[in-house]
Amino acid sequence: MSVFSSLGKAFVNGLLLIFSLSAIFPIVWMIYSSFKTQQEFTLNILALPEKWNFSNYVEAFKVGNLHQYFFNSVYNSVISVVLIILLGFVIAYMIARFDFPGKRTIYILFLFGMLIPIHGLLVPVFIEFRNLGLLNQPITLIMPYVAFGLPIVIFLFESYIKQIPREIDEAAIMDGCNTFQIIFRVVFPVATPVISTAIILSFLTAWNEFPFALVLIQNAELRTLPVGLTNFNGQYTVNYPQMMAAMSVTVLPVLVIYLAFYKKIIQGMTAGAVKG
Amino acid sequence: MKADLLKRFPIMLGLFILSSLLLAACSGGEGEAGENADGNTTITMMHYYNKELGEPAPMAQLEKIEEFEEQNSDVIIEQEVQSHDNYETKVKTLAAGNELPDVFLIKGSMTQQFADNGQALLLNDFLAEKEGWEEQFIDGAFTPFQVEDEIYAMPISGGSSHLIYYNKALFEEAGISEFPSTWDEFLGAIDRLNESGVTPIALGNKGKWVLNSSYLSTLANRYTGSEWFDNILAKNGEASFTDQEFVDALSAIDQLANNNAFNSNMNSIDNSEQQAMYMNEQAAMFIEGGWAAGSIANNAPEAVLNNTEVAIFPEIEGAQGEQNTVSGGGGWAYAINPNVSEEKLEKIKEFIYHLTNQEAGRLILEKGQMPAVVVPDSDEMELPVLTRKLLTLFEESKFVPIYDTVLDPALIEVMNSNMQNMTIDQVTPQEAAENIQAEYSK
Numbered sequence: 222m223s224v225f226s227s228l229g230k231a232f233v234n235g236l237l238l239i240f241s242l243s244a245i246f247p248i249v250w251m252i253y254s255s256f257k258t259q260q261e262f263t264l265n266i267l268a269l270p271e272k273w274n275f276s277n278y279v280e281a282f283k284v285g286n287l288h289q290y291f292f293n294s295v296y297n298s299v300i301s302v303v304l305i306i307l308l309g310f311v312i313a314y315m316i317a318r319f320d321f322p323g324k325r326t327i328y329i330l331f332l333f334g335m336l337i338p339i340h341g342l343l344v345p346v347f348i349e350f351r352n353l354g355l356l357n358q359p360i361t362l363i364m365p366y367v368a369f370g371l372p373i374v375i376f377l378f379e380s381y382i383k384q385i386p387r388e389i390d391e392a393a394i395m396d397g398c399n400t401f402q403i404i405f406r407v408v409f410p411v412a413t414p415v416i417s418t419a420i421i422l423s424f425l426t427a428w429n430e431f432p433f434a435l436v437l438i439q440n441a442e443l444r445t446l447p448v449g450l451t452n453f454n455g456q457y458t459v460n461y462p463q464m465m466a467a468m469s470v471t472v473l474p475v476l477v478i479y480l481a482f483y484k485k486i487i488q489g490m491t492a493g494a495v496k497g
Numbered sequence: 498m499k500a501d502l503l504k505r506f507p508i509m510l511g512l513f514i515l516s517s518l519l520l521a522a523c524s525g526g527e528g529e530a531g532e533n534a535d536g537n538t539t540i541t542m543m544h545y546y547n548k549e550l551g552e553p554a555p556m557a558q559l560e561k562i563e564e565f566e567e568q569n570s571d572v573i574i575e576q577e578v579q580s581h582d583n584y585e586t587k588v589k590t591l592a593a594g595n596e597l598p599d600v601f602l603i604k605g606s607m608t609q610q611f612a613d614n615g616q617a618l619l620l621n622d623f624l625a626e627k628e629g630w631e632e633q634f635i636d637g638a639f640t641p642f643q644v645e646d647e648i649y650a651m652p653i654s655g656g657s658s659h660l661i662y663y664n665k666a667l668f669e670e671a672g673i674s675e676f677p678s679t680w681d682e683f684l685g686a687i688d689r690l691n692e693s694g695v696t697p698i699a700l701g702n703k704g705k706w707v708l709n710s711s712y713l714s715t716l717a718n719r720y721t722g723s724e725w726f727d728n729i730l731a732k733n734g735e736a737s738f739t740d741q742e743f744v745d746a747l748s749a750i751d752q753l754a755n756n757n758a759f760n761s762n763m764n765s766i767d768n769s770e771q772q773a774m775y776m777n778e779q780a781a782m783f784i785e786g787g788w789a790a791g792s793i794a795n796n797a798p799e800a801v802l803n804n805t806e807v808a809i810f811p812e813i814e815g816a817q818g819e820q821n822t823v824s825g826g827g828g829w830a831y832a833i834n835p836n837v838s839e840e841k842l843e844k845i846k847e848f849i850y851h852l853t854n855q856e857a858g859r860l861i862l863e864k865g866q867m868p869a870v871v872v873p874d875s876d877e878m879e880l881p882v883l884t885r886k887l888l889t890l891f892e893e894s895k896f897v898p899i900y901d902t903v904l905d906p907a908l909i910e911v912m913n914s915n916m917q918n919m920t921i922d923q924v925t926p927q928e929a930a931e932n933i934q935a936e937y938s939k
């Protein structure tokens with residue numbers, strides 16, 4: 222270890238540290254800003270709050286009706302994610318392991334879903350839902366979320382399952398598994414890393430989804446968080462500190478989900494790298 | 498095993514589709530709400546009034562809605578509340594899907610579209626039904642909601658999009674005893690303020706609309722006059738954006754930038770930050786609409802609030818338009834869904850009248866915003882200090898259209914970008930005018 226190389230290391234680490242801080246700071250800023258009064262925030266946007274007041278949080282729950290929206294968001298996201306993962310996995314398994322007529326077409330159609338811009342579909346979906354009487358139902362948002370969540374998940378699963386040796390399936394058949402058991406008791410556990418990735422991805426998408434939640438829901442009781450957060454925007458005034466309080470509450474579940482699953486992803490990346 | 502599955506796959510798929518369709522059929526939509534069984538009338542309505550935010554006009558309107566329900570026990574007002582930004586997206590989607598509520602709000606820039614699609618009821622007869630009602634509205638209140646002489650929406654609040662808020666203490670420190678009365682004096686005041694070490698005008702043009710709504714709409718009218726703008730709107734070929742008068746208006750703004758009237762970071766801060774600069778006494782003026790008065794009243798330190806006075810652009814010597822004009826009268830207005838039944842329409846008319854008559858206007862004024870109607874005996878009302886100052890100022894001025902409430906959004910976009918480029922010397926006023934004209938004549 223010469224002096225130079227350790228200096229170089231320190232320099233590189235310093236750069237990386239600055240970069241990390243610049244990424245983390247906005248979140249920190251959001252959290253401490255949520256304790257400021259509106260006047261404090263207006264006069265100095267970066268200063269720390271003079272005293273920690275929690276009134277913004279109380280107000281945020283009142284104004285944003287946060288608890289209701291929070292429940293709706295959790296309900297929509299969790300059900301959508303479960304459906305996306307289960308459906309996606311079965312479909313991907315079938316596409317990866319079996320040959321049947323029209324298989325390629327089905328796969329390509331699913332992949333097309335990734336290319337369609339959601340905004341272009343807003344009005345057609347709205348009209349379709351209106352004609353089917355599906356607006357304003359508890360299941361309203363789950364359908365588009367699942368539909369739009371499937372393509373990327375199927376793409377991930379299919380490519381991952383392809384790499385899992387077929388011998389595993391064959392061994393399972395020898396042991397007397399039926400198809401269902403092969404999928405869920407043999408292949409599913411092997412695919413944990415990619416499933417974690419898919420859960421994080423699809424949860425984030427469903428949790429943050431905005432246009433459909435705005436257009437397909439009229440009833441305030443079924444509204445989700447992203448739409449609820451905009452309640453802090455008036456025509457000419459925005460109550461930023463209250464909004465920050467509401468956003469701090471909103472990012473919590475995302476952080477929890479991420480922290481719960483990211484270890485699995487990293488494990489998955491290195492799994493089988495060393496044969497022991 | 499495999500064959501087994503292949504046989505079963507289509508059946509499963511069929512079952513799945515069938516069950517989802519059944520599910521859809523079972524949860525069929527509710528029918529048209531109108532006359533209910535118990536003789537009540539339900540009026541559906543969509544707006545952006547959030548009572549928790551405490552904005553003046555929305556608060557006043559919410560009180561009036563409640564009052565109407567109390568006075569008419571046989572009417573139920575079913576309200577869908579969206580936030581202001583979402584409201585616009587939603588109302589356009591509902592219009593596209595032909596699902597508009599009975600009563601909804603439109604912006605001036607939407608009037609043409611709703612009129613063309615027959616999605617807003619023509620209101621001229623309704624206005625004529627009430628004696629003297631139309632005369633109660635301030636000049637130009639209907640302009641954004643008109644297609645030729647046909648009125649499609651009822652304006653609620655007026656207010657201006659141009660207002661100079663200035664700190665008289667900082668003016669005095671710079672040796673300026675009263676607000677300049679001519680453009681040349683105004684430029685002189687800017688030099689003096691610069692010498693005294695404050696930013697003359699705080700500008701936050703990050704969103705690009707401030708220079709257009711709060712500066713150009715008023716300034717251009719002073720140079721061109723209203724007739725020129727009517728010709729622009731009518732697209733009759735009588736007026737073009739390359740006309741010398743309009744170029745002069747752009748040059749006036751360019752001149753402000755060249756004389757260091759603005760802060761150097763004008764394009765990276767927004768309108769709330771321009772207010773913050775003013776509240777922190779870093780700037781002697783900022784120019785925004787009447788709506789900023791509420792924010793100053795609520796958030797400015799006591800000293801700044803007490804020193805705050807309001808003014809409009811001073812007279813421009815040699816310009817051909819009227820010199821007491823202010824751009825204003827925009828905002829939102831009530832439109833009625835043309836598909837409502839006759840009986841229901843009567844109730845809806847009463848409802849709209851209740852929300853837009855002089856009494857409703859008085860309540861808006863009390864809360865500190867300018868209504869779209871003239872409020873009688875306003876001199877005797879208890880008003881916030883700043884509101885009183887605004888009212889006095891507007892009594893002597895005349896409203897002219899705000900560019901971005903009446904012009905085509907694509908054109909506004911080109912205008913905004915060119916004006917922003919002009920302030921950083923990327924284009925000259927002449928070039929900016931040519932670019933705007935190019936978009937206009939497409």
